[in-house]
Amino acid sequence: MKRLRYFCLLFFVFATCSAEHKPPPSPAVRNYVEEVVRILQANFMNRAAISWVVFKQNLLAKASGAETIEQAYPAVVSAIVTLGDKHSMFAPARLVQESKLPTSKQPPLYPDEPVPGDxxxxxxxxxxxxxxxxxxxxxxxxxxxxxxxxxxxxxxxxxxxxxxxxxxxxxxxxxxxxxxxxxxxxxxxxxxxxxxxxxxxxxxxxxxxxxxxxxxxxxxxxxxxxxxxxxxxxxxxxxxxxxxxxxxxxxxxxxxxxxxGVSTGRSRFYLSDGSIILLTTAVFADRHLVRYGHxxxxxxxxxxxxxxxxxxxxxxxxxxxxx
Missing domain, CATH: 3.90.226.10 (2-enoyl-CoA Hydratase; Chain A, domain 1)
Structure with missing residues (x-):
């Protein structure tokens, strides 16, 4: 498979939410959840450490009551957070269309330090x-x-x-x-x-x-x-x-x-509704192949x-x- 490009952007984490005692998600939402899980399972850096059957069940449970894909966004955000790598991110279609990928508040630029002439x-x-x-x-x-x-x-x-x-x-x-x-x-x-x-x-x-x-x-x-x-x-x-x-x-x-502690590389995956998952797909290693990721x-x-x-x-x- 052709090598994916790595995107290392500013770190951001969304809040999570839960859903209980609600009807199952609509067929459209269920298909969307399956699309998300397929991408994560095929590409996530630590995919071997996750029970994907349980992961999908939990995601569907969090999407309970969602009739539209947009209503399922909080469940997807929560699922991305549970991956636990602190670097993966979900960007809803509206923000993608407006070219406003969510990031943390823009950090300051530090001034240079004075140093001796040598x-x-x-x-x-x-x-x-x-x-x-x-x-x-x-x-x-x-x-x-x-x-x-x-x-x-x-x-x-x-x-x-x-x-x-x-x-x-x-x-x-x-x-x-x-x-x-x-x-x-x-x-x-x-x-x-x-x-x-x-x-x-x-x-x-x-x-x-x-x-x-x-x-x-x-x-x-x-x-x-x-x-x-x-x-x-x-x-x-x-x-x-x-x-x-x-x-x-x-x-x-x-x-x-x-x-x-996010010394990892991310790849960009477009979903069917125009949303994007920036997914951690690689870990950084030095020239002697010592791996980091922390x-x-x-x-x-x-x-x-x-x-x-x-x-x-x-x-x-x-x-x-x-x-």
Whole structure:
């Protein structure tokens, strides 16, 4: 089966509701429930851990009394939540038509940290939007790297704190000069099929297919630098993908707090009424195929005020050891 594209968007969870002592759902709703269950059973990352007969029975019970598909939406939302992965999401047809996929409140963009002259610094913020917006994001990040790059740098701080997700591919292109050209990690689905992520010459690739790129890519003055990665509890989804891409990289260490815990990839499935299920279909794995899918702990857990000073101290020590 052709490989599905992975979508890593901002994290959101709906409320649940229940239905008791109501007549069975209408035939149209029953058919809709069967459609939903077929998609989940065939594609959900943890599908082997679920009793799908019981799952379907519970979904039909929650849809009791529903005569129209729209009336069954709360039951579908509740069923998605019970999958337990915290990343899957249901978007009703009306919101899809209005191009208003539900997300959490748009997170803030954090300011850059001041650093000494011998330390490079780059923040990788969350990003979603049009092709034009993603291109502008890549250009901005690489322009900042170019502006701050100097031969005398001892290493780089890569700041992922507050990166709540969005689209991982422009993030990987943006930070590509610091990551270096290599296989960066993988998405691994329920069939154990591995999709490799790679950065090379301004391109982010998934099994060789270009997912994002920039023609005017930058190359660091000093290749393979020492890198300190900063994370916090708001580092989520695509932000976690970037954290995974730095795992197992030489001369790299992470500092701060554990990430949000949705280090997984989602695929988009359209339902017959125009609604969408954004379903968790893969788990992130690093370049050594260590799998995550949960909160990613930093190498050095630290209080917020300690993160930048300790990371700078380690960069200088590692730089001297590397020479």
């Amino acid at each position: 330390i490079g610094y780059i923040r990788i913020p969350w990003v979603v939007g049009s092709h034009e917006k993603l291109d502008a994001y890549i250009a901005h990040v690489q322009a900042q790297i170019k502006e701050r790059d100097k031969p005398e740098l001892k290493g780089w701080l890569v700041d992922l704190r507050g990166n709540a997700g969005g689209n991982m591919w422009p993030m990987l292109v943006g930070i590509g000069p610091v990551l270096g050209e290599d296989t960066l990690g993988y998405s691994v689905d329920s069939n154990n099929t591995k999709t490799a992520w790679r950065y090379e010459k301004g391109k982010a690739l998934a099994d060789g297919d270009i997912e994002a790129e920039t023609a005017n890519y930058y190359t660091l003055k000093s290749a393979n630098p020492v890198v300190a990665v900063l994370t916090d509890t708001l580092t989520a989804s695509s932000g976690e993908a970037v954290a995974v891409a730095f795992k197992a990289r030489k001369h790299t260490r992470s500092f701060g707090a554990g990430t949000c 909160s990613i702990a930093p190498d050095e857990p630290l209080k917020p005020a300690e993160v930048v000073p300790q990371a700078i101290r380690w960069i200088r020590e590692e730089y001297q050891a590397k020479k």
